[in-house]
Amino acid sequence: MENKLYVSPSPHIHGGDSISKNMYGVLIALIPAFLVSLYFFGLGALIVTVTSVVSCLVFEYLIQKFLMKKEATLYDGSAILTGVLLAFNLPSNLPVWIIVIGALAAIGIGKMSFGGLGNNIFNPALVGRVFLLISFPAQMTTWPVTGELPMTYTDAQTGATVLSLMNEGITQLPSYGNMLLGNMGGSLGEVSAVALILGLIYMLWKKIITWHIPVSILATVFVFTGIMYLVNPLQYANPFVHLLSGGLLLGSIFMATDYVTSPMSKNGMLVYGVGIGILTTVIRLFGSYPEGMSFAILIMNAFTPLINSYIKPKHFGGK
Amino acid sequence: MLRTFRIGGIHPPENKLSAGKKITTLAAPKQVIIPLGQHIGAPAVAVVKKGDTVKVGTLLAKAGGFVSANIHSSVSGKVNKIDNALDASGYRRPAIYIDVEGDDWEESIDRNETLVKDCKLSSKEIVDKIAAAGVVGLGGATFPTQVKLTPPPGNKAEIVIINAVECEPYLTSDHSLMMEKGEQILVGVTLLMKAVNVSKAIIGIENNKPDAIAHLQKLAANFNGIEIMPLKVQYPQGGEKQLIDAVIRRQVKSGALPISAGAVVQNVGTAYAVYEAVQKNKPLFERVVTVTGKGVANPSNLLVRIGTPIQELINAAGGIPENTGKIIGGGPMMGKALISAEVPVTKGSSGVLIMNKEESVRKPMRDCIRCAKCVSVCPMGLNPTLLMNSTEFTNWELAEKNYITDCIECGSCSYTCPANRPLLDYIRLGKGKVMGIIRARKS
Numbered sequence: 001m002e003n004k005l006y007v008s009p010s011p012h013i014h015g016g017d018s019i020s021k022n023m024y025g026v027l028i029a030l031i032p033a034f035l036v037s038l039y040f041f042g043l044g045a046l047i048v049t050v051t052s053v054v055s056c057l058v059f060e061y062l063i064q065k066f067l068m069k070k071e072a073t074l075y076d077g078s079a080i081l082t083g084v085l086l087a088f089n090l091p092s093n094l095p096v097w098i099i100v101i102g103a104l105a106a107i108g109i110g111k112m113s114f115g116g117l118g119n120n121i122f123n124p125a126l127v128g129r130v131f132l133l134i135s136f137p138a139q140m141t142t143w144p145v146t147g148e149l150p151m152t153y154t155d156a157q158t159g160a161t162v163l164s165l166m167n168e169g170i171t172q173l174p175s176y177g178n179m180l181l182g183n184m185g186g187s188l189g190e191v192s193a194v195a196l197i198l199g200l201i202y203m204l205w206k207k208i209i210t211w212h213i214p215v216s217i218l219a220t221v222f223v224f225t226g227i228m229y230l231v232n233p234l235q236y237a238n239p240f241v242h243l244l245s246g247g248l249l250l251g252s253i254f255m256a257t258d259y260v261t262s263p264m265s266k267n268g269m270l271v272y273g274v275g276i277g278i279l280t281t282v283i284r285l286f287g288s289y290p291e292g293m294s295f296a297i298l299i300m301n302a303f304t305p306l307i308n309s310y311i312k313p314k315h316f317g318g319k
Numbered sequence: 320m321l322r323t324f325r326i327g328g329i330h331p332p333e334n335k336l337s338a339g340k341k342i343t344t345l346a347a348p349k350q351v352i353i354p355l356g357q358h359i360g361a362p363a364v365a366v367v368k369k370g371d372t373v374k375v376g377t378l379l380a381k382a383g384g385f386v387s388a389n390i391h392s393s394v395s396g397k398v399n400k401i402d403n404a405l406d407a408s409g410y411r412r413p414a415i416y417i418d419v420e421g422d423d424w425e426e427s428i429d430r431n432e433t434l435v436k437d438c439k440l441s442s443k444e445i446v447d448k449i450a451a452a453g454v455v456g457l458g459g460a461t462f463p464t465q466v467k468l469t470p471p472p473g474n475k476a477e478i479v480i481i482n483a484v485e486c487e488p489y490l491t492s493d494h495s496l497m498m499e500k501g502e503q504i505l506v507g508v509t510l511l512m513k514a515v516n517v518s519k520a521i522i523g524i525e526n527n528k529p530d531a532i533a534h535l536q537k538l539a540a541n542f543n544g545i546e547i548m549p550l551k552v553q554y555p556q557g558g559e560k561q562l563i564d565a566v567i568r569r570q571v572k573s574g575a576l577p578i579s580a581g582a583v584v585q586n587v588g589t590a591y592a593v594y595e596a597v598q599k600n601k602p603l604f605e606r607v608v609t610v611t612g613k614g615v616a617n618p619s620n621l622l623v624r625i626g627t628p629i630q631e632l633i634n635a636a637g638g639i640p641e642n643t644g645k646i647i648g649g650g651p652m653m654g655k656a657l658i659s660a661e662v663p664v665t666k667g668s669s670g671v672l673i674m675n676k677e678e679s680v681r682k683p684m685r686d687c688i689r690c691a692k693c694v695s696v697c698p699m700g701l702n703p704t705l706l707m708n709s710t711e712f713t714n715w716e717l718a719e720k721n722y723i724t725d726c727i728e729c730g731s732c733s734y735t736c737p738a739n740r741p742l743l744d745y746i747r748l749g750k751g752k753v754m755g756i757i758r759a760r761k762s
Binding site: 014 | 488680737
């Protein structure tokens with residue numbers, strides 16, 4: 001037996017990349033934003049994140065084991081990532097039972113009903129978030145005010161976000177410094193621009209994602225809101241406020257770049273990014289919701305198969 | 320900034336374990352097995368029969384068509400039989416078995432080591448001599464060289480590009496040849512230029528071989544029209560279309576021949592074989608083969624007679640290591656896993672790579688997560704995961720529309736895939752099917 005040789009077609013070596021390496025890479029990139037949210041939202045941020053991750057893992061395990069009857073793939077990090085991203089899109093005072101429902105929607109409806117990782121059309125974490133936003137609009141739009149390591153949870157004092165202030169026509173906004181650091185109301189992972197951009201740099205460095213999607217979204221929002229600001233600065237906020245507020249950075253860096261639900265060619269990614277940028281701005285400026293990122297991404301997720309079949313990679317020797 | 324090709328590419332660990340090792344000559348074995356099909360195209364037709372006595376360099380088989388090549392004996396001795404023999408792909412195909420007796424060379428071969436620089440032959444005479452000597456592309460594709468030097472009507476060669484990139488990990492046979500036979504190679508390049516009537520040649524070398532670049536640059540000062548171009552290390556730069564893109568910034572159109580971009584590409588080993596064929600009347604019956612692998616005691620560059628069983632080469636490099644899982648004919652990216660070490664060295668054998676059991680086993684496959692890394696690395700600008708799916712679901716129309724026939728089978732997609740999907744296995748299958756469909760449609 002020991003003289004037998006393995007025979008397989010080429011290539012005979014593999015680069016060593018794996019699904020779990022990519023998933024844990026994204027999780028590492030989320031650490032700065034998590035630390036900032038722990039500082040500003042304290043205990044609440046911790047409870048929401050842990051609840052979300054644990055329930056995503058439990059639902060993933062139960063569904064794979066008992067409904068799909070196949071080997072559970074908890075170790076690949078994808079369920080943990082969905083859990084963290086769902087938590088990052090929730091207010092830090094959200095009751096545990098609502099989070100569990102969100103996790104069930106994310107994993108059960110968003111991911112497993114399509115066949116699991118790789119087969120889903122919509123970003124699972126966003127499916128969970130939007131499910132909760134529509135089902136529990138009051139709880140989903142009261143955000144705790146920031147503190148210094150506050151030990152409050154559902155009893156936290158609440159305030160408004162930058163976008164909801166603007167939606168109500170209030171012009172008294174937090175300073176740029178506070179918006180960059182994350183000292184403002186909002187979902188727990190979206191507040192700190194600096195931390196999110198650190199994550200982006202890490203992912204670009206590790207080649208987990210390319211620049212195409214985040215840059216095209218941010219540039220589109222900047223240009224679109226910039227034009228509107230020039231047209232009527234009294235009615236529309238300046239483009240820097242738009243870049244730093246709401247879920248724009250979290251969405252464009254971590255949610256829109258989800259491998260499974262974004263286009264495959266570089267040009268396709270640009271089209272997808274510009275689409276998300278336009279939709280987000282339209283919803284923010286003209287819609288009744290103050291925030292449009294989640295909807296914009298989900299809508300463009302639906303267009304991804306279409307983008308993939310019409311926009312091909314640059315073919316060698318092609319026109 | 321060093322140049323490289325402009326679409327896709329990867330950079331696997333180079334592992335050039337045998338770099339800097341001098342070429343050592345391996346003595347002829349007791350018996351050689353010389354296959355009749357060592358090149359792309361029709362197999363050669365045997366002109367000897369059982370019991371015939373042959374010398375080193377005697378013609379054994381004549382080209383069996385336009386795209387085919389002559390085959391010569393690498394040893395002196397008696398033809399034992401003409402019978403099927405195991406080849407690198409695992410098939411049994413006709414080969415000539417010769418029992419070795421002594422080492423008696425054909426008198427026409429000039430065995431003197433002195434460099435012969437001048438050549439008074441016309442281009443046609445050069446091409447004829449190359450054809451007579453059975454020279455084929457030694458980079459691995461084994462396309463008969465005289466065919467490449469005879470551009471189809473309507474095409475005009477503008478430049479000769481010499482492929483000296485040796486982008487496959489582990490392999491160093493071309494590198495060692497450049498260090499030891501630099502002048503002969505440059506004469507060979509001059510002959511190739513003369514054969515296709517061009518005044519310019521560029522030798523592309525990846526910059527992980529700075530000694531070869533410096534050495535050839537120094538020698539090239541004495542030759543007209545030969546430029547040495549260092550290239551950024553990037554796999555698969557040795558692909559013909561990739562090399563043309565890197566060196567002269569022209570992209571050969573889908574389905575077109577390199578000559579349509581004005582380029583004639585030849586491997587550096589082929590240039591050496593051309594020198595020997597034209598200036599020394601020496602047919603192609605031996606070549607440099609790298610024997611390597613992490614467990615190999617003495618990774619080496621060996622000058623080997625065609626037809627020598629791979630086992631002999633492994634013995635010369637310190638024997639087969641314990642825990643051997645795979646023996647590969649060629650490099651790790653495009654080489655073939657052999658089913659036995661009895662397979663003989665052929666004209667296309669650039670290396671023998673031995674991998675241990677752990678390296679040999681593939682990891683289990685997961686569902687595609689559409690990360691598009693295969694799309695990013697594909698040097699032909701294809702969508703490998705789409706091509707794999709269209710093959711899996713036998714949608715040949717979709718595969719053809721997405722240029723499956725352009726795949727050069729470099730393996731960058733499978734190498735990169737984080738879900739360990741066997742992309743190239745499927746694409747290779749689909750490519751074969753689609754090419755068959757296209758042929759059937761044409762006829």
